[in-house]
Amino acid sequence: MDSVKEEQLLRARIADLRAQAERRGRPAFSDFLDLRGQKVAREAAGPDGVFFGGFPRAERVMLCISPFPVPEGSYPLRAVRVAAGGYRELSHRDYLGTLMSLGIKREKLGDILVDSAGATLFVCAAVAPFVCENLSKVGGDGVRAELLPSLPEIDWTAQVEERCGVIASERFDCAVSEFAGKARGKASELIGRGLALLNAAEAEPSARVAEGDVVSIRGVGKFRICDLAGRTKKGNVVIRYEKYI
Numbered sequence: 001m002d003s004v005k006e007e008q009l010l011r012a013r014i015a016d017l018r019a020q021a022e023r024r025g026r027p028a029f030s031d032f033l034d035l036r037g038q039k040v041a042r043e044a045a046g047p048d049g050v051f052f053g054g055f056p057r058a059e060r061v062m063l064c065i066s067p068f069p070v071p072e073g074s075y076p077l078r079a080v081r082v083a084a085g086g087y088r089e090l091s092h093r094d095y096l097g098t099l100m101s102l103g104i105k106r107e108k109l110g111d112i113l114v115d116s117a118g119a120t121l122f123v124c125a126a127v128a129p130f131v132c133e134n135l136s137k138v139g140g141d142g143v144r145a146e147l148l149p150s151l152p153e154i155d156w157t158a159q160v161e162e163r164c165g166v167i168a169s170e171r172f173d174c175a176v177s178e179f180a181g182k183a184r185g186k187a188s189e190l191i192g193r194g195l196a197l198l199n200a201a202e203a204e205p206s207a208r209v210a211e212g213d214v215v216s217i218r219g220v221g222k223f224r225i226c227d228l229a230g231r232t233k234k235g236n237v238v239i240r241y242e243k244y245i
Contacts, residue, residue, distance in 0.1 A: 010037055010041065013030065014030070014045055014049075014063065017030060017045075021065045021066055021067055022067070026066070027068075027070045027074065028065050029062050029076050030064075031107035031124060032060045032061065032107050032109060032110045032122075033061060033062070034059075034060055035059065035199040036201040038061060039199055039212075045063060045065060048065050050064045050066070050070065052064065053077075053110050053111055053122060054111065055122075055154035058110060058111050058122065059111055060110045061110070062076070073150070076124060076126070077110060078123060078125045078148070078151075079120055079121065079122055079151050080122075080131050080135075080147055080148065081145070081146050082118045082135065082143050083117065083143060083144045084141055084143050086141070087140065088140065090114065090118075090139050090141060092114050095138055098135065098139070099121075102130075102131075102134050104123075109121070109123055109124075110123060118143065120148075120152060121145075128147055131145055132146060161242065162241075162242055163240070164238065165238075166178075166236045166238055167236065167237050168237070169236075169237060171207070172198055172203050172204065172207040172208070173188045173191060174187075175209045175215055176188075176190060176191060176196045179241070180217050188205045196215065196217045196218070197215070197217075198213060209225055212224070221243055223241050223243050224241060227239075228240075
């Protein structure tokens with residue numbers, strides 16, 4: 001499915017959520033949204049939309065539209081603690097791949113926080129029991145999954161390095177050129193090959209970047225744009241951003 005059709009479907013789902021909330025007089029929730037989906041959702045929901053993913057600064061979050069304030073504990077998501085067996089070191093990709101091989105759709109899965117002892121998974125409440133019953137092996141390592149009674153307090157913030165640069169314009173290829181330290185032509189080549197993503201999705205080199213956008217470049221890293229802080233005397237754009245380390 002192309003990105004335009006996906007965006008149209010998401011906007012339609014958000015309109016349905018708004019209608020449900022108004023008709024029933026109670027909160028309506030989406031499934032988990034990735035960065036690209038969140039950008040569309042913020043535009044479609046406007047000030048009525050509130051986002052939460054199980055802990056502060058979660059990358060994948062649910063949208064809530066409600067006629068009244070909703071406590072974070074009311075969101076239809078649960079936390080599952082997975083204890084690894086220690087046979088091998090497991091990665092985020094190992095956990096995600098196993099969960100999807102169980103038939104769980106990506107939108108039912110939130111953030112996966114991996115640590116030395118295992119991982120904490122944030123999932124839609126409806127699939128949490130299934131995960132606990134069926135997740136017994138990840139990447140060849142035996143694991144044990146347990147539903148947590150409440151959302152854990154996660155003291156987790158991404159390790160970032162703040163940087164500042166100057167780009168010719170707010171075009172995606174200009175930002176990639178700055179982040180990757182490559183000429184603009186090489187940056188466009190990375191974008192064309194699908195190696196540079198804007199908010200977890202492919203985009204045209206001419207796409208405009210904005211504050212809060214996340215750019216991922218394979219083999220280089222992930223970057224979040226903090227702000228486009230004005231222009232130089234020559235008309236170039238001053239960009240302040242964070243590189244995840």
